[in-house]
Amino acid sequence: MKQHLIILGILLPLIAGAPKPQEKASSVTTGSIVEKHGYPFEEHEVQTSDGYILGLHRIPYSSRVKSEGPRPAVFLMHGLLCSSSDWVLLGPDYALGYRLADAGYDVWMGNARGNTYSKNHATLHPLLPSFWKFDWHEIGLYDLPAMIDYVLYETGQDQVHYFGHSQGTTSFLVLNSLNKKFKNRIKSAHLLAPVAFMDNMKSPLVKLAAPFMGDPKSWLNIFGNTQFMPNTKIMELLGQSACNDEAKYQSLCANAIFLMAGYDDENMNATLLPEILATTPAGASTNQIFHYLQEYNSGKFREFDEGKLLKKPKNYPIEKIDVPIYLYYSENDYMSSEVDVEKLMRKLKPSTLRGAHKVPHPKWNHLDYLWGLNINELVHDYIMENLKEINGE
Template structure:
């Protein structure tokens, strides 16, 4: 354990201070094209000037049919990117599975991550660029990307797939903009994060008392970038985390510390590619907002510490979209108790299914990179999709 903490102490400053321009050479494009699938890059400008990267697998290399197809829109979690949906390869990555099943697959990227670091007027080196949290991702980024996809494809509705923060932002949007339901045919939320009072992450428990209190951090931290994607991480993965490395167990333990310990399901061979693409960057305010959720036990707007402007709870009970939830027992970030609280808040007609992953050690990141992921997760997702499509 002492080795683990030394590794964390050295690694975190290294990532945070890494030069911004030296990003990893492994990208969503290289990962998709490696398997012979078609790939498209699109850009969407939001109403407040952020230019978001949208990635598309228009049709399957195996099926080779490029006609009209239903749309699957995938949205990543905190510090992640579109790359996470394709890292596991053609047999196990959700983006490829949906493509082979006949879906037009689009993968979003939230403002500030590796593929969405441009702005009409602001440079990422300016603190003002980073003045946002996942509320803006839900209320501005998601509608901009989904409406662009609908326009490009001619499809009125999309099937939405979100992991972690991709579930949070979806719940924000659909609780505050109930008219958006007409654009969503079904929503599949993996490791859903809304209420966080019972989360088990030791890092969150350590940070929340200081950084989850607006009065304590407002005068210390400004608007900053947190853990950008760098070439240094790619080199670290190649040198220290490969199968023959004596340090590989430390690499996986750093991941477990955040997500939940699960040595059985960790695809350790994939660690170098994981570190080359993740973390993908975020705003510090995204982190602070989650820490506030942990402290308050509420699912509510960002607390700016203003006495006359208290944060409002997100009205989850107003959501009117067919939702399927997928959760697990060993998730440090999305506890079973908090997911059950979310279930009780959702309308009975809205919550169409809730699946607990069978494996008792399944953690927060196994939803992206876990071994036996089809048996544990994807088979249930595809069955739920069939249920909706057959109605």
């Protein structure tokens, strides 16, 4: 019972909602992480067509590798409640952001509206409910095009290689199923823990919440649009004190994460827990959560259901996607089940699906794609081979 209370104590600050005015964001940033490891770092701002101002981060080259001439651009998009820091937290030689830079790529890392680096708008303030009236549909329809077009303009290139994790895969599928013209800007897409269909997901938290929070006629009418799980200084301090290598209850910090992602003590980098909690969660809109819960309830990959009788949500026509796609999935992923990924495979055109890599480890979970031990041999080496294939090397 005591252990359950401690895990609850770790989870409660995560779901407490918007920070109070006196609360400060964590001092650990994507820029501080990258520069600590001696890599060059740039910050850019991009405004979407509906007014959101997004933080876009760049590792233009690797300080380890001399590269002449233009470097091919890659664009990395984080998952739900995450940020660009996910791609660099694991450090040089392991984090995908560094591995791609070391391989000679110009690395760009996006941040979705509402997260730590994208809380500005041309006319709306984050304290207004109207600022938070969006879900991952808008991230796919507005945020991704704005950021990718900016990358192409800045680099002078015609295409990027796209990498997405979790929600970063969902928003990619939204964009490319609804915008047929955008396919010409993507040379290849690498979807880690792809999330589209969700009716077979194993997460106990989702199963508990879906009957209530996934019902547009009840929960949405009560709570409306608001911020969910923002990044605060409290989480950084919690990670430093309760989740470091010397902490008595470090294993419980890991269990709180496993409860959401799937249990994998073999590949959990426990030493990284303070840094993870200093940067994650990075904030989102409640509607992003609600939309996923609706997907679980319906068993379909479709637009947000606002609960209006005369406006039924449309299915995303993913069978129309015409971009070279590589999928990376595992059997112990609580958020992206093997059955649901296989359903996605059947929906995609055979000519579109270039490869599907099932991680050869029975315990590999949803967050191991970002922070797991043995990530190179289990995931990243396959990514590098697929990049060589698509580049004709």
